[in-house]
Amino acid sequence: MAKSPEEEHPTKAFGWAATDPSGALSPFKFSRRATGEKDVRFKVLYCGICHSDLHMVKNEWGSSTYPLVPGHEIVGIVTEVGSKVEKFKVGDKVGVGCMVGACHSCDSCADDLENYCPKIILTYGATYYDGTTTHGGYSDVMIAEERYVVRFPDNLPLDAGAPLLCAGITVYSPLQHFGFTKPGMHIGVVGLGGLGHVAVKFAKAFGVKVTVISTSPSKKKEATEHLGADSFLVSRDPDQMQAAMGTMDGIIDTVSAVHPLFPLIGLLKSHGKLVMVGAPDRPLELPIFPLLMGRKIVAGSCIGGMKETQEMIDFAGKHNITADVEVISIDYVNTAMERLRKADVRYRFVIDIGNTLKAA
Ligand SMILES: NC(=O)c1ccc[n+]([C@@H]2O[C@H](COP(=O)([O-])OP(=O)(O)OC[C@H]3O[C@@H](n4cnc5c(N)ncnc54)[C@H](O)[C@@H]3O)[C@@H](O)[C@H]2O)c1
Numbered sequence: 001m002a003k004s005p006e007e008e009h010p011t012k013a014f015g016w017a018a019t020d021p022s023g024a025l026s027p028f029k030f031s032r033r034a035t036g037e038k039d040v041r042f043k044v045l046y047c048g049i050c051h052s053d054l055h056m057v058k059n060e061w062g063s064s065t066y067p068l069v070p071g072h073e074i075v076g077i078v079t080e081v082g083s084k085v086e087k088f089k090v091g092d093k094v095g096v097g098c099m100v101g102a103c104h105s106c107d108s109c110a111d112d113l114e115n116y117c118p119k120i121i122l123t124y125g126a127t128y129y130d131g132t133t134t135h136g137g138y139s140d141v142m143i144a145e146e147r148y149v150v151r152f153p154d155n156l157p158l159d160a161g162a163p164l165l166c167a168g169i170t171v172y173s174p175l176q177h178f179g180f181t182k183p184g185m186h187i188g189v190v191g192l193g194g195l196g197h198v199a200v201k202f203a204k205a206f207g208v209k210v211t212v213i214s215t216s217p218s219k220k221k222e223a224t225e226h227l228g229a230d231s232f233l234v235s236r237d238p239d240q241m242q243a244a245m246g247t248m249d250g251i252i253d254t255v256s257a258v259h260p261l262f263p264l265i266g267l268l269k270s271h272g273k274l275v276m277v278g279a280p281d282r283p284l285e286l287p288i289f290p291l292l293m294g295r296k297i298v299a300g301s302c303i304g305g306m307k308e309t310q311e312m313i314d315f316a317g318k319h320n321i322t323a324d325v326e327v328i329s330i331d332y333v334n335t336a337m338e339r340l341r342k343a344d345v346r347y348r349f350v351i352d353i354g355n356t357l358k359a360a
């Protein structure tokens with residue numbers, strides 16, 4: 001018979017889990033494996049709340065299993081390393097993002113794109129090599145193979161830096177891959193949430209012109225004055241959208257719900273690229289004619305490989321890029337999820353695990 005989450009591994013762990021698709025999180029006792037020779041164990045200090053956590057706790061993508069401990073923007077301090085670990089030592093500041101394993105023998109893995117490995121093992125709610133379920137960072141202790149651990153730049157604060165591990169890499173990777181980094185380019189960012197606001201910061205650091213496209217006129221001042229966007233379009237204002245038609249080389253779309261693509265494709269120049277990173281739970285309508293007229297591309301992108309994740313966070317360290325965060329205690333997590341659903345956060349909740357999660 002399968003052992004209980006509390007008994008399957010030797011190390012006690014404590015976190016908060018969703019136990020059904022209501023998504024409500026509550027205290028949960030489980031366990032973590034012993035530190036293997038290539039493993040890094042760390043005390044979790046902060047964990048960001050990604051909209052994917054919200055999709056997952058509510059089983060909006062239809063793939064969730066319960067109990068589910070979310071969290072894939074995890075940072076902390078190393079407490080133990082296995083005998084064959086080369087890059088980390090006790091006391092180091094580290095992070096783990098969205099994945100903790102892959103096959104390591106396919107073409108994607110060989111290209112440092114573990115994120116596109118068909119056997120990717122996600123940080124939570126997935127089956128690990130040993131057959132047990134993975135659990136995320138809304139918990140006191142984390143363990144991962146060295147390959148999936150990122151070194152955290154010394155100059156970045158752990159709380160505001162945590163969201164880089166998912167939100168950061170998710171926008172950095174397509175900006176790089178699709179060539180949206182050339183000075184003089186005009187890039188749109190749709191949806192000014194966790195991913196979107198970090199996309200603005202990276203794109204500005206690359207030196208491109210950035211326009212935020214949002215349904216909320218109230219975000220204009222902050223986007224242009226605080227985040228550094230060059231301009232702001234209210235997507236529900238047809239006159240503003242019309243005036244910007246055909247002006248963008250690329251768009252990163254971070255919207256978490258179903259929304260019309262027609263106006264966004266219209267914003268692109270010929271050969272422009274609309275890159276979807278938001279993951280709505282239902283299909284979007286794709287109008288074809290505006291794509292044909294201008295040989296435009298619609299693409300997708302999913303997080304980034306481990307090599308690129310380290311590059312991203314080193315770049316963030318060099319340019320002092322962090323997320324704008326509201327740090328909360330673990331007791332507030334259900335309220336935070338509800339506020340995230342209503343887009344009532346500027347711009348990322350981060351749970352102060354180290355100071356507020358106390359084992360029951
Ligand atoms: N591709 C990936 O690798 C990857 C990684 C992380 C997150 N995601 C997905 O990206 C999406 C965004 O994540 P986030 O953490 O930034 O979420 P968020 O809630 O912080 O931001 C989403 C933004 O979309 C806006 N929005 C929501 N519904 C909208 C609508 N109908 N029309 C226009 N705008 C709308 C919100 O106002 C908000 O600004 C989620 O679906 C998440 O699951 C994908």
Ligand SMILES: [Zn+2]
Nearest residue numbers: 050052166167
């Ligand atoms: Zn995420």
